[in-house]
Amino acid sequence: MALARALIHRPGLLLLDEPLGALDALTRLEMQELIVSLWQEHGFTVLLVTHDVSEAVAMADRVLLIEDGKIGLDLTVDIARPRRIGSLRLAELEAEVLNRVMQRGEAEQSIRLHG
Template sequence: MLLQGVRRVFGQRAVLDGIDLSLRRGEFVAVLGPSGTGKTTLLRLLAGLDSADGGRLRVPRARSVVFQEPRLVPAGRVWENVVLGERGRAARQAALAALEEVGLAAQADAWPRTLSGGEAQRVALARALVREPDLLLLDEPFAALDALTRIRMHELVAQLWRRHHPAVVLVTHDVDEAILLADRVLVLSGGRWGIDREVAIAPPRERSDPSFAALRRELLGELGVGQPH
């Protein structure tokens, strides 16, 4: 159990209104919902960046967050951004190993300003994984990327997830992205869960699969988005 009866109130509005969330190690959960429904608030609570107004949180101490923006330090080289605050040969070796996993070992000594958007986000992912987290939190990390880079990042995240086995919570607006990556998809609405669905589609998942299309229709319906006929 990560959350039990958790509330978060802003003014008179309960953005999260007594929600529960259970997550097994190695499970990948995607959270959907319209803007302003509390998705980022949920992630901030799980990350320890905000406090609940009620209920219980029980989250692993070893957790990492990847945000929509890479948030790299311009004054530090790429490898230094992976192991923020650490120095010495051991830190550099750990950074190089993490960068190798995301395909950026050759850019270890580059400055962040020389990286593309996709490369910068891969550095942010390496920084999250170098700590071997039990819980990996992804806050719309692909939203600012172009379509081809996003596809490559999907493949990379899936590969790294299978290799490291953290529990993952992905917040996204992209229904297809949620179905492609997650074991379960939840829709947050009115401070509560509207839908909690297992994605029972064997990989590799294809949008042309009738099961994919059916789940997509259900999720879009819950989000209030009509399907063209």
């Protein structure tokens, strides 16, 4: 409902902060498709904040990973639309982001243990 209210005003920029986090898996996928469809139809810019790597890679043209208030990874998602969930390229990009996140987590864990 909040998405519908935001779109009534035909925004140039749509800010979405974890908008799908409370949804079940099927509804979440349907809403991802809806948001992408609306974005393509109306041409507004979307800034999506999410902790879900799959969601980020599936929906975005560019994924920014923020670490300590700075951009730690700037990844262009070079996959044509419509994107196929389960595609090899999508999985490769997800792995690239997850590897960066895990490296960061391992470094922080090491500092806590040895620092």
